[in-house]
Amino acid sequence: MKPVAIVTGASRGIGRGIAQDLFRTHNVVATYKGRRDAAESLQAETGCEIFQCDVGSAEDRLGLLAFTREKFERLDLLVNNAGITQRVRADILEATEESFDELINTNLKGPHFLTQMAARWMREQGGVARVVFVTSISAYAPSVMRAEYCISKAGLAMSASLYAQRLAPEGILVFEIRPGIIRTDMITAVEKQYKERIAGGLLPQRRMGEAADVAKAVRAIADGLLDYAAGQILNVDGGFHMRGL
DSSP, X not given: OOOEEEESSOSXXXXXXXXXXXXXXXXXXXXXXXXXXXXXXXXXXXXXXXXEOOTTOHHHHHHHHHHHHHHHSOOOEEEEOOOOOOSSOOOTTTOOHHHHHHHHIIIIIHHHHHHHHHHHHHHHHOSOEEEEEEOOGGGTSOOTTXXXXXXXXXXXXXXXXXXXXXXXXXXXXXXXXXXOSBOSGGGGGGHXXXXXXXXXXXXXXXXXBOHHHHHHHHHHHHTTTTTTOXXXXXXXXXXXXXXXX
């Protein structure tokens, strides 16, 4: 039987790219929040299972794992990809508490507690299992117009580190992937500015990333190529993380 993977936020963007790659070797449960049409097109393309899930909802998280257990009876890989950006970019001095709460709930609390439940199940079934947290360069690169997003991703990076340390002795290997500027609909409004900054030297590799670039990093983890590198942070960012003079 194929190993089983859950990919959250898989109807579009980075998550869709990951699901499109993983379905070749895994039974995939791809979650979506609102875009059922996009999820159904992914299902038609790959044959993966789809499940509507607001990762910030405890009820939905329970439902997702129950659905996966009923369909496949096991879980080998969890990819915590689902995330949102703020509805309105606002200076940190003007950003609202409501926006902060929404991003923390979806980007941090949701994957943190989904991982907790998934890890208990993985430990129960035994054998090697893997968890991936998709964070962002915003985990360490501040942007004062996106404070709540940066804080949520910084918190998620710490969640990944904590789970990596706790679960490695159990044979559950946890990794963090930090995408940089990736071409998705999340950056549509500012894509032109990013292109100009990349051309001006923002990224050593001088190109914007694609969802497939992140999927390749997940692939390496899924195939066990990094099984002696628990807790590793993979920077998929065109070299943004490098410091140079």
